[in-house]
Amino acid sequence: MSKAARRVLPGFNLSLGYTLVYLSLLVLIPLAATFIKTSALTWEQFWQVTTTPRVLASYKLSFGTALFAAGINAVFGLLLAWSLVRYSFPGKKLVDSLVDLPFALPTAVAGIALTAIYSKNGWVGSIIEPLGYKIAFTPWGVLIALIFIGLPFVVRTVQPILQDLDTELEEAAASLGAHRWQTFRQVIFPALFPALLTGFALAFARAVGEYGSVIFIAGNIPLVSEITPLMIITKLEQYDYTGATAIAVVMLLLSFTLLLIINALQGWTSSRTGRDR
Amino acid sequence: MPTQQRVIRKAGLAVQLFSGLIGLGLSLGGTLVAHADTTLLNVSYDVTRELYKDVNPAFIKDWQAKTGEKLTINQSHGGSSAQANAVINGLQADVVTMNQSTDIDILNQRGNLVVKDWRKRLPNGSAPYTSTSVFLVRKGNPKHIKDWDDLVKPGVSVIVPNPKTSGNGRYTYLAAWGYTIQKGGKDAQARDFVRRLFLNVPILDGGGRGATTTFTQRGIGDVLVTFENEAILLDKEVGGDQFDIVYPSVSIEAEAPVTVVDKVVDKKGTRKQAQAYLEFLYSPEGQEIIAKHHFRPRNETLLKKYAKEFKPLKLFSVDSVFGSLEKAQKVHFDDSGEYDQIIIANAKERR
Numbered sequence: 001m002s003k004a005a006r007r008v009l010p011g012f013n014l015s016l017g018y019t020l021v022y023l024s025l026l027v028l029i030p031l032a033a034t035f036i037k038t039s040a041l042t043w044e045q046f047w048q049v050t051t052t053p054r055v056l057a058s059y060k061l062s063f064g065t066a067l068f069a070a071g072i073n074a075v076f077g078l079l080l081a082w083s084l085v086r087y088s089f090p091g092k093k094l095v096d097s098l099v100d101l102p103f104a105l106p107t108a109v110a111g112i113a114l115t116a117i118y119s120k121n122g123w124v125g126s127i128i129e130p131l132g133y134k135i136a137f138t139p140w141g142v143l144i145a146l147i148f149i150g151l152p153f154v155v156r157t158v159q160p161i162l163q164d165l166d167t168e169l170e171e172a173a174a175s176l177g178a179h180r181w182q183t184f185r186q187v188i189f190p191a192l193f194p195a196l197l198t199g200f201a202l203a204f205a206r207a208v209g210e211y212g213s214v215i216f217i218a219g220n221i222p223l224v225s226e227i228t229p230l231m232i233i234t235k236l237e238q239y240d241y242t243g244a245t246a247i248a249v250v251m252l253l254l255s256f257t258l259l260l261i262i263n264a265l266q267g268w269t270s271s272r273t274g275r276d277r
Numbered sequence: 278m279p280t281q282q283r284v285i286r287k288a289g290l291a292v293q294l295f296s297g298l299i300g301l302g303l304s305l306g307g308t309l310v311a312h313a314d315t316t317l318l319n320v321s322y323d324v325t326r327e328l329y330k331d332v333n334p335a336f337i338k339d340w341q342a343k344t345g346e347k348l349t350i351n352q353s354h355g356g357s358s359a360q361a362n363a364v365i366n367g368l369q370a371d372v373v374t375m376n377q378s379t380d381i382d383i384l385n386q387r388g389n390l391v392v393k394d395w396r397k398r399l400p401n402g403s404a405p406y407t408s409t410s411v412f413l414v415r416k417g418n419p420k421h422i423k424d425w426d427d428l429v430k431p432g433v434s435v436i437v438p439n440p441k442t443s444g445n446g447r448y449t450y451l452a453a454w455g456y457t458i459q460k461g462g463k464d465a466q467a468r469d470f471v472r473r474l475f476l477n478v479p480i481l482d483g484g485g486r487g488a489t490t491t492f493t494q495r496g497i498g499d500v501l502v503t504f505e506n507e508a509i510l511l512d513k514e515v516g517g518d519q520f521d522i523v524y525p526s527v528s529i530e531a532e533a534p535v536t537v538v539d540k541v542v543d544k545k546g547t548r549k550q551a552q553a554y555l556e557f558l559y560s561p562e563g564q565e566i567i568a569k570h571h572f573r574p575r576n577e578t579l580l581k582k583y584a585k586e587f588k589p590l591k592l593f594s595v596d597s598v599f600g601s602l603e604k605a606q607k608v609h610f611d612d613s614g615e616y617d618q619i620i621i622a623n624a625k626e627r628r
Contacts, residue, residue, distance in 0.1 A: 052612070053621065112490070119495040136495075137480050220439055220481040222617075223624040230483075234441040237358050238611050239383055 031252065037245040049246045054222055055231050061139055062228040063254060066207035069146035074200045077154025078192070084155070085162040099155050102148055107212030114145055115217045137219030142227065145213045150203030157199035161192055194266050201262040208255055315550055316349040320370035322357040322444075324485070324507065328570040329374075335566060336557045340550070348550060356484065357444055364390065364538065371542050371551040374535040377444045378402075378602050381534055388540070395536040404532035405558035406572040409592055410445075410452040412523040413492065413501040413508045420499045424525045425456045428500065429473040436498035437478050438488040440609075440616055444531075445485035449502045450475075450616060451605055452529035455598040459527050459591075472619045476626065493520070504531065506571035509586060530592040533572070 038046065049055075083089075084096055102110065116122050119136040120129045128135065135141050165188065173183040211229040218225045228251055235244035319329060333350040340348055353360065353368065361380040364370045365387045373391075375381055384391040396402045414422050420433055428435050440446035453474050457467035482488040485503055489511060492501035500523075501508075508522050535555050542548040557563045564574040568583050580587060599605035609615040 049612075054617075116494065119491075119497065121496040215483050216487065219479070220483065221479075221624070222481075222620045230442075233483075234439075235612075236362065237442050238606070239358070239362075239387075240612070243612070 034245045034248050034252065037242055038249045040242050041246055046246050049243045050250045054226060055228070055247060057223045058226045058228040058231050059250070059254070061142065061225065062208055062251075063258075065139060065143045065146055066204050066210075067258075069143055069150055069207050070200045070204035072147055073150045073154045073203045074196055077151060077199060077203075078158055078196060080151075081155045081158040081162055085159060099152050102150075103152050107149065107210065108216070110148060111145060111213035111216035114141070114148060114213065118144065118217065136217050137221075137225065139218075139225055141217035141219070142214050142225060145217050146207040146210060149210055149213055150207050153202040153206065154196065154199030157195045157202065158192055161195040165191055190269070194270050197262055197266045197269070201259055204262075205255060205259060208251065314347045314349055315547055316351060317371040317547060317551055317554060318351045318353065318369060319372050319374055319554070320353045320360050320364055320368060321374040322360060322376045323354055324504075325374060326352070326354050328567065328572070331566045331570070332558065332563060335562060336554055339557060339560075339562070340553060346550070350554070356442075369541050369545070370538050371545065371547050372535060372537055372555055374533070376531070376533050377447070378404075378532065378534045379606050381536055382603055384538065390538050390540045391536055392539055396534070398536065399555060400559060401575050402532060402534065403536055404534045404575075405555075405563070406533055406567045406574055407592075408504040408506050408531045408533070408572055409528045409590065410449050410502055410525075410531070411505045411508050411528065412525060413503060413511060413520050414499065414523050416519050416521060418521055418523065422500050422523055425453055425470075425474075425527075428453070428477065428502070429470060431477075433477050433500065434479055434498045435474065435477045436480065436482075436488050436492045436501045437475075438485050438503075439481035439483055443482075443484045443488075445488070445504055445507075446481070447606075447610060448504070448529055448531045450609065451595060451599065452502075452525075454609075455529055455593050456525070456527050458598050459593055468615065468619065471615075472623060475619060476623050505573070505587070509571040524588050524590055527591045527593065530594045532595075 041049065080099065084092065084099075115136050117124050118141060119125045122136070125136055135144060169187055170183050173187045174180075178186070209229060211227070211233070214227055215230065218227060218230075220226055220230060228247065232244045232247050232251075235241075235247065319333075321329060329350075329352055333352070337348050337350065340346060353363070353370070355363070357376045357380045361373070361375065361383050364373060364384060373381060373384065378396070381391060381395060385393050385395065392398075399405070412422055412428075414420070421427065422433070427433065437449045438446035440450045450471060453471050454467045457470045458464075462470070480488075480491055480497065482491055485507055488501060488503060489507060492498050493511060493515065505522075512520050512522050535558065537548060537551045537555060539548075542551045558567065559575065561576065561579070564576040564579050568574045568579050568587075571586065573587050574580055574583075595602045595605060599608070607614070
């Protein structure tokens with residue numbers, strides 16, 4: 001109490017209590033329920049359900065494409081954020097609000113629209129399929145959908161940091177004799193990196209669990225283009241709740257591990273660059 | 278004292294706010310009470326949205342004429358199994374109208390919401406209408422698709438929704454299997470036939486409508502295998518002049534079962550109304566509405582009246598070939614069942 005009383009603003013106990021209740025009700029209890037439901041299985045059964053060839057192939061597809069898509073978004077999201085912050089051009093406000101559209105669009109609509117464009121009679125598909133390339137109904141289609149839905153995350157996390165970054169820093173670096181590349185690599189990039197990682201992590205987390213937009217463009221061919229959320233849905237279709245939650249638990253654990261690694265990486269880089277975040 | 282005054286004013290505001298809230302609550306409660314006519318909830322599958330939009334007003338009128346009671350009927354639509362799931366988890370459905378009996382059996386097995394022999398409560402195994410799997414081909418039938426045998430030919434691309442997630446897809450699979458059996462084939466031949474059919478399936482959409490979109494909008498596939506009602510709807514109302522319906526020599530009878538949810542109606546006291554609602558589906562008026570929505574009515578006279586639309590076709594029931602839909606589900610569609618083995622074998626062959 002005395003510790004809390006010394007703070008400038010009151011209400012520590014209240015806000016902590018509120019935070020805990022809120023998190024428990026909305027996040028922890030539902031997640032705990034998946035674990036409890038899964039615990040009805042023996043280890044052997046759990047292993048059997050979560051490692052069938054189809055499910056294994058789906059982890060590879062879901063996590064592989066999600067990481068790949070988040071990586072692509074990190075690169076192009078950074079570019080986009082840079083353009084939006086550092087340059088002014090006609091229609092900038094419009095472009096800036098376009099970035100958020102993947103958030104707003106119902107995922108099913110996004111999926112259908114993307115499929116329409118990339119399948120063989122669509123704008124893009126009609127050009128590339130005669131050349132022997134296929135995007136819709138292949139893992140590439142999954143990747144495109146995941147890039148689409150993950151785009152806003154990196155832009156929106158990097159943008160405010162870039163805005164706060166004084167151009168004087170770059171000028172100082174230049175006047176001290178740094179090349180352009182050196183300025184970017186040693187002055188700007190370290191400052192942006194933590195935010196970039198956050199954006200990457202968010203884009204990845206969103207992409208791993210994505211169902212609505214992917215399901216239309218994936219084609220859902222066993223061992224080739226079935227995503228893990230589809231495996232969960234097929235279990236539910238046969239009223240196999242425990243099987244469904246078992247796969248969900250594996251997904252959660254894998255995602256959680258990856259997010260922990262990303263967080264650790266972030267902590268490490270911030271301590272290295274001397275920023276206390 | 279200014280502080281005291283402020284406190285008093287604040288308290289006054291709080292009281293006002295509080296009484297305002299109570300007032301709001303009362304008026305809300307009032308509206309609820311005022312509309313306390315009997316309400317039924319019909320939990321159904323996806324493509325019956327338009328059907329029940331027509332059935333409900335007709336029944337409400339009929340019921341009011343007979344009893345003077347004014348009913349309100351609410352609808353809930355979604356994937357059949359997902360809907361059954363919702364009812365198990367407490368959605369207060371007075372009646373369920375599904376597209377496969379397994380989605381009602383589960384209501385008996387989980388939570389005992391429905392009696393075990395629900396099928397015996399209404400005529401025709403409690404299925405007031407049926408549909409069947411037919412083919413939709415591109416105008417002029419360029420690949421000359423006439424029967425199931427044509428679907429397994431190399432170079433024919435077949436669009437079927439995913440049997441793991443769609444009742445429509447499951448019926449297509451069972452129809453192809455049953456076709457071989459009807460011709461005198463054994464299980465081994467049926468298995469091979471179905472395997473070759475699915476080798477020609479390039480995309481497995483999640484549901485029937487998804488498959489329809491793939492075939493009609495994306496221009497993929499030479500033939501779409503889907504329910505007759507969907508095919509007629511497409512041919513008549515959406516397709517313009519782009520598609521032809523092809524009837525195979527033999528197909529499966531897909532029954533759409535209905536039942537009263539005993540636990541709910543007993544609690545709500547709505548058994549009488551719910552039962553009458555389902556019986557109305559069997560009445561000439563109900564059957565006529567059903568036929569207008571391209572489902573095959575049970576009423577023979579109506580079936581003849583609409584014979585142009587519902588081509589007389591040799592149909593076999595699920596029970597006659599597979600024992601029951603429940604058994605078919607276990608043997609064919611559950612994990613590591615026949616379908617999984619077939620599809621894995623195909624995936625390896627494609628590589």
